[in-house]
Amino acid sequence: MPDSLFILVKAEGTSRKIAVTDKGKLLEYYVENGDESTLVNAIFVGRVENVSPGVKAAFVHIGQPLNGFLPLTEMESFQTAEGEKPLVSGEEIIVQVKKDARDQKGAFLTRDIALPGQYIIYMPFNRYVGVSKRVTEECQRERLTELGRELADGTCGLIMRAGAMDARRDEMAEELAGLASQWEKMQQKAVHLKAPATLYREPSALTALVRDYAPRYELSVTVNNAVNRMPSPEIGLLWGQVSDIELDAAWRSSTVDQQLADALGRRLELNNGGTLVIDEREALTTVDVNSGKYIGEKNSDLALTQNLTACAEIARQLRLRNIGGIILIDFIDMRTDAERAQVTSLLIAQLSHDRGKTVVHGFTKLGLLEMTRKRTGTTLREALQTPCNVCHGTGYRPIKSTSK
Ligand SMILES: [Zn+2]
Numbered sequence: 001m002p003d004s005l006f007i008l009v010k011a012e013g014t015s016r017k018i019a020v021t022d023k024g025k026l027l028e029y030y031v032e033n034g035d036e037s038t039l040v041n042a043i044f045v046g047r048v049e050n051v052s053p054g055v056k057a058a059f060v061h062i063g064q065p066l067n068g069f070l071p072l073t074e075m076e077s078f079q080t081a082e083g084e085k086p087l088v089s090g091e092e093i094i095v096q097v098k099k100d101a102r103d104q105k106g107a108f109l110t111r112d113i114a115l116p117g118q119y120i121i122y123m124p125f126n127r128y129v130g131v132s133k134r135v136t137e138e139c140q141r142e143r144l145t146e147l148g149r150e151l152a153d154g155t156c157g158l159i160m161r162a163g164a165m166d167a168r169r170d171e172m173a174e175e176l177a178g179l180a181s182q183w184e185k186m187q188q189k190a191v192h193l194k195a196p197a198t199l200y201r202e203p204s205a206l207t208a209l210v211r212d213y214a215p216r217y218e219l220s221v222t223v224n225n226a227v228n229r230m231p232s233p234e235i236g237l238l239w240g241q242v243s244d245i246e247l248d249a250a251w252r253s254s255t256v257d258q259q260l261a262d263a264l265g266r267r268l269e270l271n272n273g274g275t276l277v278i279d280e281r282e283a284l285t286t287v288d289v290n291s292g293k294y295i296g297e298k299n300s301d302l303a304l305t306q307n308l309t310a311c312a313e314i315a316r317q318l319r320l321r322n323i324g325g326i327i328l329i330d331f332i333d334m335r336t337d338a339e340r341a342q343v344t345s346l347l348i349a350q351l352s353h354d355r356g357k358t359v360v361h362g363f364t365k366l367g368l369l370e371m372t373r374k375r376t377g378t379t380l381r382e383a384l385q386t387p388c389n390v391c392h393g394t395g396y397r398p399i400k401s402t403s404k
Contacts, residue, residue: 005213008254009206009223010247018205019256026259026320027353030205031383038377039064039097039107041116041202043186046109047195048091058087059106060095063196066106070095077126077157078112092195094187099375114157115179115200118211119164119172120148122179123157133359134162134352151176163215210237212355222250263320263380270313274306278317280381284326287314291332303332307343315350322356322383324375328368344369 003022010017020028046060049067059067072087073079087093099108115122129148131141144160151173152158164172186199193199202208206221213219220238224247242250251257262268268276273292279285289310291302314329329347334340340363347369351358357374364370391397 003216004218004220006254007206007209007219007221008247008250008256009221010251011224016204016206018209019251019254020209021254021256024254025316026254026256026263027316028209028320028322029256029260029263029380029383030377032205038100038202040100040376041096041114041200042198043094043096043113043200044068045092045190045193045195045197045199046095048087048089048093050089051087060093060109061196062095062097062107062109063198064101064107066101066104068095068097068101068107068109069105070109070111074110074112075126075128077128081127082111082125094190094199100377113183114159115183116161116211117175117179118215119161119167119175120151120179121159121161122176122183123159124180124183126157127152127154128157129160130158131160132162132164133357135160135165136352140165147172156180163212166215222247259320260380260384263317264384268313268317270306270310272306272309274310276310276313276317278321280321280323280379284328285318285323287317287327287329289314289329289331303334304339304342307331307334307339308346311343311347312350315347315354318351318358318373319354319356321380322377323379324356324373327371327373328364329371330368333367347371 005027006021008019008021010019014033016030016032018028018030018032019026044062046062046068048070049059049061051058051072053072056072058070058072060070062068070087093111094113095109095111096113097107098110101107112123112125115124129145129152131144131148135141135144144164147164147169148158148160151169158176190197190199203211210219210221214237218238220240222240222242224242224244266277266279268278270276275290275292277288277290279288289307291306310331317323318327331343334343344360344362348360351360351371354373356376359372361370361372387393
C-alpha cells in the first residue's frame with residue numbers, strides 16, 4: 001500500500017490555493033494567479049537580440065520584460081550531437097527556460113530541450129542517458145540505465161525518473177512516443193510562428209503535482225465547486241468535489257493557515273522542547289537547531305537525540321518554504337563523526353520525499369552541515385508576502401527620539 005497525500009484545492013475567482021498535506025502536516029503550498037506562475041520548462045520561439053562573446057552568452061527576446069540569458073556552450077552531449085552552430089543576431093531559435101528571471105537577471109535559457117513525463121525526461125537534442133539521483137539502489141540504477149539506453153536507442157537523450165522504478169517497459173515506451181510526438185508538433189508549430197511566441201507552458205501546479213506524485217503516492221484531491229482547469233482524474237486518484245463551505249471546513253481542520261504562519265516565521269518550536277531558527281537570506285539560508293535545555297558534557301547524548309528529532313522538521317520546512325540555493329544547518333555540537341554521520345543520513349532520508357532536488361554535502365570545518373536545494377518557482381515567502389517598506393529587509397528601524 002503506497003503512502004497517501006491529501007491535496008486541498010481552494011479556488012477563489014482566478015486564484016487557486018493548493019495545500020499538500022500528509023497526516024495533518026502541511027508539506028507544500030502553492031498559490032496560482034492566472035498565469036503568474038513559474039516559466040521553468042516553458043518553451044519559446046525566441047529572437048536572438050545580441051551575442052556577447054565576452055560573457056559567452058546570447059540575449060534572447062522571449063516576450064518577457066527581460067531578455068533571456070542563453071549560454072553559447074551547452075552540455076557536452078548536446079554539442080556533440082548538434083555540432084557548433086554560431087548564433088547570429090536576429091536569428092529565431094527554440095529555447096527553454098531553466099531558471100526563472102530574478103533580481104534584474106533575465107530567465108536562464110537552454111537550447112537543449114527537456115520534456116518531463118511521469119517516468120522519463122525526454123531530450124531530443126542530446127544523447128545522454130541517466131537516472132534520477134532519487135534512485136539510490138545501485139542495481140536499480142544499472143537496470144534503469146540499461147532500459148534507458150534501449151528505449152533511447154541512440155536517437156535522443158533520456159533521464160529515468162524515480163517513477164520509472166515501478167513502471168512497465170511498455171508504459172515508458174508509450175510515454176516516450178508521446179513526448180517525442182509532442183516535440184514534433186511543437187517544431188511544426190514553430191515554423192509558422194513569429195518570435196517571440198510561446199510553444200509550451202508547464203501544466204498548472206495541480207497537474208504537475210499529480211504527474212509527479214501519482215506514481216509514488218495514493219493521491220486524494222478535494223476541490224471546491226469553483227475549480228475548472230483540472231487535470232483529468234486518473235485511475236488511482238481519489239477525486240472529491242465539495243461545496244465552498246465544506247472545503248473551508250476541511251481547510252480549517254487541517255490547520256493550513258496556522259501551519260503557513262509558522263512557515264513564514266523565523267522561530268519554530270519542536271515537540272521535544274528544542275527550537276529551529278530559519279533565516280532566509282539572499283545568498284544563503286541558515287537553520288539553527290537549539291536545544292531547550294542546557295546540554296553539558298555529561299548528557300551530550302541529548303544533543304544527538306535533539307538533532308535527530310530536528311531532521312524531519314528541517315526537511316519539511318525547506319520543502320514547504322520552497323527554499324532554494326545554499327543552506328547551512330547549525331546542529332547542536334556532537335562529539336563524534338559517527339554521530340554526525342547518523343544525523344546526515346537521517347536528513348538525507350527525510351529529504352528524499354521532496355520533489356525538489358537536494359544535495360547534502362556534509363559538514364564544514366566549522367561543523368555546519370552544508371547542502372543545496374534546487375530553486376523552482378517562488379519561495380513561500382515570495383508567494384505570500386511583500387518586503388517591508390519600513391526596514392527594507394533589515395528588520396530594524398531608527399529609534400524614535402524621545403528628546404524634544
Ligand atoms: Zn520591517
